[in-house]
Amino acid sequence: MLDFEKDLIELDKRIAELKQLSESGDADFGPEIENLAAKQRQLAKSVYSTLTPWQTVQVARHPERPVLREWIALLFSDFIELHGDRYFGDDAAIIGGFATLDKRRLMLIGHQKGKNVEENMERNFGMGRPEGYRKALRLMKLAEKFSLPVVCFIDTPGAYPGVDAEERGQAEAIAKNILEMTDLKTPILVLVTGEGGSGGALGIGVGDVILMLRNAIYSVISPEGCASILWRDGAKAADAAAALKVTATSLLELKIIDEIIAEPPGGAHRHYEATAEAMRPVLLKHLKRLTRIPASKLVTRRFEKYAKIGRSR
Amino acid sequence: MLDFEKDLIELDKRIAELKQLSESGDADFGPEIENLAAKQRQLAKSVYSTLTPWQTVQVARHPERPVLREWIALLFSDFIELHGDRYFGDDAAIIGGFATLDKRRLMLIGHQKGKNVEENMERNFGMGRPEGYRKALRLMKLAEKFSLPVVCFIDTPGAYPGVDAEERGQAEAIAKNILEMTDLKTPILVLVTGEGGSGGALGIGVGDVILMLRNAIYSVISPEGCASILWRDGAKAADAAAALKVTATSLLELKIIDEIIAEPPGGAHRHYEATAEAMRPVLLKHLKRLTRIPASKLVTRRFEKYAKIGRSR
Amino acid sequence: MGWFRKKKSASPDPATNQDVFVQCSQCNAHVFREEWEKQIKVCPRCNFHDRLSAQERLDLLIDSGTFQELGKDIKPGDPLSFSDARGSYAKKADEARSKTDMNEAVLAGHGRLSKLHTAIAIMDFRFLGGSLGGSTGEKILITTEYAASHKLPCIIVSASGGARMHEGIVSLMQMAKTCAGVARLRQRNLPLISVLTDPTTGGVSASYAMVGDFHIAEPGALIGFAGRRVIEQTIKQKLPDDFQTAEYLQQHGFVDRIVCRADMKSLLHRILVYCGFS
Amino acid sequence: MGWFRKKKSASPDPATNQDVFVQCSQCNAHVFREEWEKQIKVCPRCNFHDRLSAQERLDLLIDSGTFQELGKDIKPGDPLSFSDARGSYAKKADEARSKTDMNEAVLAGHGRLSKLHTAIAIMDFRFLGGSLGGSTGEKILITTEYAASHKLPCIIVSASGGARMHEGIVSLMQMAKTCAGVARLRQRNLPLISVLTDPTTGGVSASYAMVGDFHIAEPGALIGFAGRRVIEQTIKQKLPDDFQTAEYLQQHGFVDRIVCRADMKSLLHRILVYCGFS
Ligand SMILES: [Zn+2]
């Protein structure tokens, strides 16, 4: 349980209890429920409007936060998952395939975290291996070939730091993807839904438009990792999170991202459908706009956009 | 020792003995040596002009026959070997890199057999794995990018039939190479120097011009394999070799290859330099001609050439 | 490349009424013949996908009455005038022709797949083990060429033991010839869907079957380059049961999807729609 | 991405005369300083390749007097106004500038390599561990852009611990920015030679350093994505000694050639000639 959510969870529980009592028919707690619900909404709003960067990190990593499979079920229709990199394997931590969003056909690619221990073992906690990045690239090239836009959902602690991943060229796989994405002749729309973990995120995260959910984060290094290096104390993660400017609001100010998609007060992990419905029009708006731009122009603009970042002259 | 070479080897030995005696200064055997040498040349000519297909197979596989490293030393200058497939590994059975033939710069790719047990263990007897075919493709794409012709030296019993090779997609790797070679926008010159073993050969063997050394072979299946399947008796390999038409002369008749490069009587395994010097002008002639043809025309002609093979209408 | 790999098909059950029952060769279940045909030769108990003839596959995939055959008269050549211990290749090919009522191991043409116009080539394993000869390659090529010139998607359903060794080097060169055809699809951004059925091995797996934009396999299909026995001789070990199955291939990254026969047509249709055809 | 990986350089030998001898940090050999410099900081006993400054590397590779620097005045920005427990990034950057007499971790420009005109960027590990900040990326980009617009080959010599975390996300985005530059070389068929020196890790290895047409490494150079310690924590095992060395990378297919420092210039020249430059 997250610290700052204690009171919210307490209210959730009491509302649930009263609802159960009402349903068992002993008495009608309708007004009390309505009253508590209003209180809960108020509290959620106040807690969630003042989250610190470190609290946001915790929300972004919340075990109940929707994962890619859930976003797919909520938002897309006719998903056809396509497996394999055609070189070595099929990574379960990065998945992709054809999908449809309100009649718009596209290639969907994203990190797949699990929701429990078993799933996370299978999905490697959403940490991709080279074969995952290479599969993603294969799907992007298919999208380019068949003139479909690419939509990437980012949610990873980072690329997998394991011996086998190094052996098979984790660095090369990510580098290649980044290179190809800067040069892909079809629109790329990126949405950071949870954790945007460094190179593991960017490996499927270069695009024409970068969106973020309000409580998602995006960072060059985990706050813990940064704290243990620069503060020599992993416990200073909150300081590092603030200094690194990992939240959507900071990243919008820095012009790294283009738009923030609001989450209902209480966060996406409490409001799956409402969050999805907030995402839908924003995704559609950008898809509509991007698919009207000629591919060569897209590539030029993408170059110019990235070329500007970090120019200190 | 090959059966039909017994007398030749006997003469070789006697000549060597006499030479040694001459050198030790006891007596001058000059005339005898010259006499024997003439006899040897005569015998070599008669034996080698009447080789059966099965005998040719044995010559093509002769353990003393020059391997790629030796051809490189004999023919090319400034070889820069380039390693690795950028996915998984560096196959020692298929090697390649930049090389120069009489001032003509090119990309050289070929199977590398060993000359002794250790070398053959290291080189896997010239049987490529997927990473070898993928390295070859990478080098071909580099050649295309920098407008260099590709020259492939074929000498393999076949692609490696091992579990790891299957796991990493032997079929896919060979198929991909064949596809890309039919579409490569630079000249491809192929020379079968020893064994042209089925898909393992074709995986780096699609080209604009296909040459063969006189005693090289090229076949869809090993004569032994064919015999054990169609004759139900591996010992009928000689029959299978004849039926399969694996020799350079047969393949020229079938219009599968474009030209035969003669080997001195006695074979390449007795005459490294003379064979290399016979190869050089033929390679140069075709390189000169091919590099004058525009790339798009090359690709169209390559298509037409292969499209015709096996057309029975 | 051993082109004649054997795997028993479901057979009439001798212990019971041969007209009424079929016995599944994988789980030995006795299945009503009527049910067996209704399930398109998929065992209702163990999901074993028995082999289909090219015509059966065509009926499964292409809208009734829309198929136009191409190269119907193309039949095997005999470039090497090949004979082995058991007779001539020409005779064998004639036998295969009369046995299957086909002229080659490929049924080629174009038609509608749920209304979408597509070029399609379907291999038939009964014809000399689906081996790849000069005319086999020719029929694959006329299919890709038809797709290329008419801007159609192309579907190739493979079922093959590999090269047709009776045609020697001509057989091997079909790998290049068919891939040259695939390259022309690629030049025009036309999709190739490769459907991998039991078995897809040797020279077919190492050419057009493995260079599709999409690789769709049937459950349990044997897919691989080298034959099991050759590999076992090489490594001197027994191979695991799932070696070279569709599932194994998917796990190793070479198959996009495995789909049950009953869902194949609809999956292909959905993919073609995503590729921009309507 | 830990950007400050430590590996001891050869040091003046305190046990002997510091002006006269250097001690190899790998084999502990005592080497005359004069000899050490003559061998371009390669140990004559164990072939250990000690790190070079960007200027030393430039002297090694580019013909004397032909180098034209680009972006000399570009110095680190401070997009996050970053401070940590030990002070501000701005101050750290200033210290690095005065220590190295460079404005950034990259020396960028163009010059002649054995008479061949080439664009070149050389990283200097002494400058904040060769970390990749916004201006570091900028200098890589002006190098690739110079090559692209002048139709020159491009050489990038990497030496970096990875991202510059003081610039947060701006550092991460340099991976995309530099690769976007590489894409423009590729569009023009211009070669990129990536020279991998000790160390090339993290964000640099996962961007421009690993997308060269040619990957040339120095012997023993550390090259990898994740840090050794992070991996050991993940797998709870000790790693083999050769893990992430240039030799290991070559064995796994990611390095074209490993070449001793003394032969580097001539190898680069030969490759450029093969790429059509003269
Ligand atoms: Zn069954």
Ligand SMILES: [Zn+2]
């Ligand atoms: Zn030393």
